[in-house]
Amino acid sequence: MNKTDNNKNSQVSIRNANMTDLTAILNIEQLGFTTEEAGTEFQYIERLKKLKETFLVAVINDQVIGFIVGPVVQEDKIADWMYEEIREQDIVGGNQMVLTIAVDPAFQGFHIGSQLLDALYIKAKTKNRETIALTCLEKNISFYEKNGYKNIGQSFSNHAGEIWYDLIKKIG
Numbered sequence: 439m440n441k442t443d444n445n446k447n448s449q450v451s452i453r454n455a456n457m458t459d460l461t462a463i464l465n466i467e468q469l470g471f472t473t474e475e476a477g478t479e480f481q482y483i484e485r486l487k488k489l490k491e492t493f494l495v496a497v498i499n500d501q502v503i504g505f506i507v508g509p510v511v512q513e514d515k516i517a518d519w520m521y522e523e524i525r526e527q528d529i530v531g532g533n534q535m536v537l538t539i540a541v542d543p544a545f546q547g548f549h550i551g552s553q554l555l556d557a558l559y560i561k562a563k564t565k566n567r568e569t570i571a572l573t574c575l576e577k578n579i580s581f582y583e584k585n586g587y588k589n590i591g592q593s594f595s596n597h598a599g600e601i602w603y604d605l606i607k608k609i610g
Contacts, residue, residue: 453497455493460479505539512532541554586607
């Protein structure tokens, strides 16, 4: 029996991430992204320190199985600098970015990613954010569209040498 069989009927909880989650977060990051795409340990430590309100983890039976993280900025689309530089998060209104959303492959197909997107949406709405924005590869566009995001075309991002697409969801 694998992890999925043991846990597929267990309750998923979503909470703010903390430093004790770092190892699990890095493991999920490495499973889900190429070396060029993946964030570094240093970047995740900075995100855990500076993005406390917008760094969420999905947990089943005390095991981190997925996460979502991103800053709040005035810009309305993801820009490559956001992956490298985390600014202070004292913005009123603004836009919620999603730098990364990832789910352990053993738990994919159980709507964990959708639950993480929904949880971040609720947080953003309570803080009067205007939109949530992210970039994704072409193969993932339909997942985000099913979650209410609109594809607005190819991104200016060239992160990891890939072709990315900008997706935005209005909050309201």
